[in-house]
Amino acid sequence: MLQMRFINIALCVLAICVFGVSSYPVWAADEKPQPDERLQKLLKRFPAADKNKDGILTRDEARAYRQQMQKRQGRPFNSVEPTHADVKYGDHARNVLDFYQAKSDQPTPLVVYIHGGGFVGGSKRVNPGFLQQCLDAGISVAAIHYRFIDGKKVLLPEPQRDGARAVQFLRSKAKEWNIDPKRVACFGGSAGAGISMWIGFHDDLAKPDSDDPIERESTRIQAVGTFGGQSTYDPIKIKALVGGRAWEHASIFKAYGVDTAEEALHPTLEQQKRYDESSAIMHLTKDDPPLYMVYSEADGPLPANARPGQGIHHPNFGRDLVKKMNELEIENVFIYTPEAKGRNPQREMLEFFQKQFAKVK
Structure with a gap:
């Protein structure tokens, strides 16, 4: 006993x-x-x-x-099996997704989960509680894998482009999978948050004249949700925004194929273009979708003995977004969990998505 x-x-x-x-x-x-x-x-x-x-x-x-x-103990794990598992949306081995279809006579909204992991790890396994809440609300869910950065051939923003391609693929399956292509949201944590924002803020990547029918689909979405998201992946801006050694995160170096601080902080013009293209906030314009963001990492200045990468989920990333989004009059919600006792950001994010979906005609 x-x-x-x-x-x-x-x-x-x-x-x-x-x-x-x-x-x-x-x-x-x-x-x-x-x-x-x-x-x-x-x-x-x-x-x-x-x-x-x-x-x-x-x-x-x-x-x-x-x-x-x-x-x-005879207590099976509470999980939901995908309606369609490991469906390929691109050429790379990691260009696969799972799709969970909500029961509905009408086309359903879609929420796309993009995992975190520093662009070098992670899994498309969705939080089962949130997944079930979406399905109960009549919202279908997709969860994607994307290419990992390798410091050589795969750099930022290739994972972001994979995420956009997945959205296009899902829209191409709208009729077959009973999806409403006008009501799509993306969310994720850390790297997944950065990809979600990049998709939300970037100009439409659709190519109407492409021979590939998937490329003809729009990449524009109606809402974004993030947990510990980075507004920028520019190490120079991260150093100014957060301080300490957050900009020295190993994934930042690997993301751009640089080996030293000198290279990271003194980029070539071509490298600076890659920094800008990879950072969601650089694409933010007044016609972009609303954002619900949650931060939980310790606030305030980083300690003198901070480790490399410490502070990479700092709430200052969110405050930077709030400032610019308010200037552009884009709806946004900023939650800092230590100051949000009694609130449930997970449930609130779903309600935020439902609110945005309801605006679509």
Whole structure:
């Protein structure tokens, strides 16, 4: 009895580590393997959870172990199977998506989930609670993979372009999958937030005369949701906006194929163009969709001993967006979770999307 009670408590702790508290769901987090202190404490108790035996327990490994333990207790993990799984939307191996179709006699709105992971990791596994809420509200959901940056051939903004291509593909399936192509929103955390904003703010990438019918579809969307999103991926601007060593995040260097701080902070004209093209805020104009943004990382100046990359989800990114969006009179919501006790950003984001969808005629 005591052992079973211990397992149940451990499952609850695993659920918190895997799915996060309600104010900051797991898809808000950078899914690149991180030495999360809570997860590492669990690793000492459950060494078998470390599937690849690398000494670091990731959220994906904790999630898989939790499912395994629940099955042993006869409590299957609450998940929804995709209506269509691993559907290719492009040529690359990671150009695949899952689609979850809501039950409706009428074409449904669509919410597209884009995962985080520093552009080098992550999974299209959707938070099951949010997924079910969308489906219950008559909103279909898609979740995508995209190319990872490699510092050589795949640099920013190629992951963003993959995200835009996925939106075009989904619109091309509107009739077959009962989607309303006029009501589409994108959301994600960290890198997924950056991709979502880039799609939302960038000029339409549709090519009406293309031989590829997918390329003829619009990339414009009706709403964007973000968790810990970066308004810019320009290391010079990140240094000015956040301070500390946030701009030294490993993914920033890899995203542009640079090896040194000197290269990152003194770009060539061609490199600066890539910085600008990759940063969502550089594309922001008054005709862009509303944005719902959530930040949870520590506020204020970064400590003198800050680690490289620390502060990469700083709320100053959101404040920068609020300032410019207010100037352009674009609707936006900024939530800083430590100051938003009693609120449920996950539920509010869905309501925000529904509000925007209702405006579409």
